[in-house]
Amino acid sequence: MRLRALTGDGSPPVQGSYPQAVEVTEASRWLFLSGQVPVAPDGALAADFEGQCRQVWANIETQLTSAGMTLDNLVKVTTYLSDRRSSLENRQVRLEVLAGRQPALTVIIVDLFEEGWLVEIEAVAAA
Numbered sequence: 001m002r003l004r005a006l007t008g009d010g011s012p013p014v015q016g017s018y019p020q021a022v023e024v025t026e027a028s029r030w031l032f033l034s035g036q037v038p039v040a041p042d043g044a045l046a047a048d049f050e051g052q053c054r055q056v057w058a059n060i061e062t063q064l065t066s067a068g069m070t071l072d073n074l075v076k077v078t079t080y081l082s083d084r085r086s087s088l089e090n091r092q093v094r095l096e097v098l099a100g101r102q103p104a105l106t107v108i109i110v111d112l113f114e115e116g117w118l119v120e121i122e123a124v125a126a127a
Helices: 049-066 084-098
Strands: 002-006 021-025 030-036 074-081 104-109 119-126
Touching (some): 021 074, 030 049, 049 084, 049 119, 074 084, 084 104
Parallel strands (some): 074 104
Antiparallel strands (some): 030 119
16 A cells, blocks of 8 residues: 655645645555544543543554554544644644644534543544
């Protein structure tokens, strides 16, 4: 499988570090991850945004591993934040976790399912 980040001529400037589009070629398997929530395997929920965000990414990596994939296989990530004031911290954690990987990305501000949740992330991966 090969991924290629694209930004078409005449595209508006990007706010952050993500491509406008991601082209996938030579993929034979696709994995669609349901929204991963900030709950640890033991049921614990971090009180702060960074802790919750890191737990969500850990849960994403667990699901990818179960399919024999890694963060390198991510094609599309949709992040749901409960408060737009978490945007910068979300970006910082994401950039650290993804370490240069550039899946297509959308961030949406919403009222999440559980009141204590500050972030939820769904993703698509290909191999």
